[in-house]
Amino acid sequence: MGSSPAGPRAGRSRNDRHAHDPQHRPRALCAGFPAMTEAAPPRGSRASHAVLAGFLGWTLDAFDFFVLTFVFAPIAKEFGTDIPAIALTITASLATRWVGALIFGLLADRYGRRIPLILNILYYSLIEVLSGLAPNYKVFFVLRLLYGVGMGGEWGVGASLAMESVPPRWRGFLSGLLQEGYALGFLLAAAAYRVVYPHWGWRPLFFVGGLPALLTLFIRAKVKEPEAWHRSRTDWLTYRRAIFQNWRRFAYLVLLMASVNFISHGTQDMYPTYLQAQRGFSPQRTSDFTAFSMVGAIAGGLAFGYFSDRRGRRRAMRTALLLGVVLIPLWMFAPYAPLILVGGFLMQFMVQGAWGVIPAHINELSPDQLRGFFPGFAYQLGVLVAAGSPYFEARMAHQMTYAQAMGLFALVVLLLGALVISLGPEAHGAEFGRGGAASNS
Secondary structure, X not given: OOOOOOOOOOOOOHHHHHOOOOOOOOHHHHOOOHHHHOOOOOHHHHHHHHHHHHHHHHHHHHHHHHHHHHOHHHHHHHHOOOHHHHHHHHHHHHHOHHHHHHHHHHXXXXXXXXXXXXXXXXXXXXXXXXXXXXXXXXXHHHHXXXXXXXXXXXXXXXXXXHXXXXXXXXXXXXXXXXXXXXXXXXXXXXXXXXXXXXXXXXXXXXXXXXXXXXXXHHHHXXXXXXXXXXXXXXXHHHHHHHHHHOHHHHHHHHHHHHHHHHHHHHHHOOHHHHHHHOOOOOHHHHHHHHHHHHHHHHHHHHHHHHHXXXXXXXXXXXXHHHHHHHHHHHHHHOOOHHHHHHHHHHHHHHHHHHHHHHHHHHHHOOOHHHOOOHHHHHHHHHHHHOOXXXXXXXXXXXXXXXXXXXXXXXXXXXXXXXXXXXHOOOOOOOOOOOOXXXXXX
């Protein structure tokens, strides 16, 4: 699929041809976005800034999401409700992420990656601060719905910016680095919970979540649009046609993202509650054990991302998930604290090992014109399908132990995820901005 507008190529004027060349793009196309016409910095610098922006955006977004998972009980007590009701606000955030992916993804394909990313970060930072001021459960629930819109918009735009800016031979490893911003956000949330909550309660945790707004200053000053976006930008008619022409690929991406979101949310969101409610851990110990599991997640994302560069995306992801199945007994049923610590580390090493491949994998499977929209929107529709994971697990734990509920849930979704990955396509090493994804392998 080409990157030029529909219509015969013959007879196009010199100015028409130059409209698709970033060196000759008329300023009118980027009116209101002057930074898009600035001279590009050296390629290595541009790539590092793009990866750093995507990484930090996702890290701070994840921090804002995960601080809530540590304070289900105190929020429920203050609002006069129960833990499943607070867990439902996690589901609310997951359920609205597709809206943000749709809005910010379309903006990113039309106007570039930078400006939508800046607007998105400012939006979710504001909603996070307001969540800390919520006077009751209803207001808090609505704010978490709105927060999901911001969280949904960040990943797709940040991932496309980063993946389009780096060399293909490093895409898997840097994909792992980018995705593990999510794990680092979880780790930072655990640290903030350990330091802030015992002294000041749950509300200041959400005030800290306003700090990501400062990241927009770095993006505005340092980050440039990737060349692949300039080469692939097209008119709305061709853009709409490309969406419908690739609906089968999009449907598969939604199925894939639903599978891996069931896995991540099924093994992470209720884990602090499991440590507190079933294992009797203190807030400090819960924080320490959760943080250590996120160190495993970061290591796994980098390791399997690197492995995927050499042995393929599907093989790396499938291997990680099947090893996760083997680890379920250690992860949930270990009798002693040191084994619980090891089990949490290794499970997240595998879960986020598979996830570390995702940014490269689904960006490679996405057509050039649609790379701002396709990965993020498919991702968040997958999140929508899997949004009930923490609520289901909380309800299951009323009929059995947390360990039994989470272990059974993980067994099912890990096996299904490995199957979906095995049956899907791959475009390992696709050249971005050169006419679409590489051939399936």
